[in-house]
Each structure stands twice: as structure tokens, then as C-alpha cells.
Amino acid sequence: EAGVAQSPRYKIIEKRQSVAFWCNPISGHATLYWYQQILGQGPKLLIQFQNNGVVDDSQLPKDRFSAERLKGVDSTLKIQPAKLEDSAVYLCASSSLLGAVYEQYFGPGTRLTVT
Amino acid sequence: GENVEQHPSTLSVQEGDSAVIKCTYSDSASNYFPWYKQELGKGPQLIIDIRSNVGEKKDQRIAVTLNKTAKHFSLHITETQPEDSAVYFCAPAYTDKLIFGTGTRLQVFP
Numbered sequence: 598e599a600g601v602a603q604s605p606r607y608k609i610i611e612k613r614q615s616v617a618f619w620c621n622p623i624s625g626h627a628t629l630y631w632y633q634q635i636l637g638q639g640p641k642l643l644i645q646f647q648n649n650g651v652v653d654d655s656q657l658p659k660d661r662f663s664a665e666r667l668k669g670v671d672s673t674l675k676i677q678p679a680k681l682e683d684s685a686v687y688l689c690a691s692s693s694l695l696g697a698v699y700e701q702y703f704g705p706g707t708r709l710t711v712t
Numbered sequence: 713g714e715n716v717e718q719h720p721s722t723l724s725v726q727e728g729d730s731a732v733i734k735c736t737y738s739d740s741a742s743n744y745f746p747w748y749k750q751e752l753g754k755g756p757q758l759i760i761d762i763r764s765n766v767g768e769k770k771d772q773r774i775a776v777t778l779n780k781t782a783k784h785f786s787l788h789i790t791e792t793q794p795e796d797s798a799v800y801f802c803a804p805a806y807t808d809k810l811i812f813g814t815g816t817r818l819q820v821f822p
Binding site: 601628637638639640641642645653688690692699700701702703704705706 | 744810
């Protein structure tokens with residue numbers, strides 16, 4: 598089966614500009630996650646969707662970050678305006694959560710550099 | 713919140729040797745204990761996981777052991793190969809919320 602797709606793979610912007618990332622999860626996966634991975638650290642959850650509803654966005658900096666998952670499939674994550682500390686890899690993951698299985702499948706990530 | 717630590721932060725071994733990475737966590741409610749491997753430029757990939765009702769699980773050269781009383785679990789890789797070189801993360805979870813550890817960079821030298 599096809600994996601989680603993300604685009605773009607790399608993005609360089611100046612601070613105060615806006616940027617958007619796109620994710621297409623594995624077909625049939627109802628749950629979608631966005632993570633932020635700062636260099637040298639483990640991924641940190643930003644937001645979790647179940648179908649097209651938000652389950653957890655407690656770690657999302659809502660003054661500048663927004664995310665949506667229209668129609669319960671693709672998702673976009675936006676940053677506006679970007680700050681230097683937003684430089685990181687943004688990972689998308691999906692999960693089917695069938696039964697008690699929690700395995701998450703990750704995409705390759707989008708590496709964002711804010712200058 | 714959950715506090716997750718990994719040791720060591722870096723590990724260098726000779727090809728064929730064994731490698732062990734330990735993960736300690738603070739939330740006693742955690743019931744799912746996965747290990748992820750992340751290669752350069754790629755997303756994390758699940759390599760093995762264990763649930764709280766099992767003490768050990770093995771898959772070929774990889775094994776995970778769990779000590780719920782002491783709140784730690786370990787990744788064991790035997791007969792290491794150069795392609796095992798990567799960053800490894802533990803991510804203990806309660807329900808479906810993974811809390812990633814600090815990571816361990818494993819280097820396997822030929």
C-alpha cells in the first residue's frame with residue numbers, strides 16, 4: 598500500500614512570511630497527526646484529527662499555526678507568520694486505530710528553514 | 713505530563729556486536745511501548761512494539777523487554793549491521809498519544 602505522502606519536502610522562507618504543508622495519509626486511515634521535530638529532538642505532537650474533527654490541539658501554537666482536514670482525508674498545516682524558532686521538520690502520520698492497535702505510519706516530512 | 717528519557721544518547725558498536733538502548737518513562741498509565749527507527753531524511757518507522765501485558769517480544773535480530781514496575785523498556789539489537797545505523801526513539805503511550813524520547817544515535821562500524 599502507498600505510504601503517507603507529504604509536500605513540499607523542503608521549504609525556505611523569511612521570518613514573518615507564511616507557509617503551508619500538505620499531507621495525504623494512507624488510504625482508509627481515520628486518524629491523522631502533525632508533529633514538529635526540531636533538530637536533535639524527538640517528534641512533538643502538534644495536532645491530532647479523527648476523520649475531519651480535531652481530537653487534540655493542546656500543543657498547537659494557535660496564534661500562528663492552523664490546520665485543517667477537510668473531507669477527512671488530506672490535511673494542511675499552515676504557519677502565519679513564521680518565526681525563526683519554527684525551523685524544524687514537520688511530520689505527518691496516520692493510523693487506522695483498528696481495535697487496540699496504535700501503530701502510526703509517518704511520512705518523510707517537510708524540512709522548514711526560517712531565515 | 714509524561715517524562716521520557718533514553719540512554720545512551722549515542723552508541724557506537726562494531727558490526728556483529730549487540731546494542732542495547734534503554735527508555736525510562738514516568739506515566740504509570742502507559743500501556744503501549746514502541747520503538748521507532750529514523751534514518752536521515754526520512755520519517756520514523758516502527759520497528760517493534762510491546763504491550764503492557766507482555767514482558768518480552770522478539771522479531772529476528774530485534775527484541776524489546778519491558779519492566780512496568782521500574783517503568784523502563786529496552787531495545788536489543790543483536791548481530792548489528794551497518795544498515796542498523798540510525799536514530800532510535802522510544803515512544804511510550806497511553807491510548808494513542810505517543811510521547812517520543814530524546815533519541816539514541818546508533819553507529820555501526822564495519
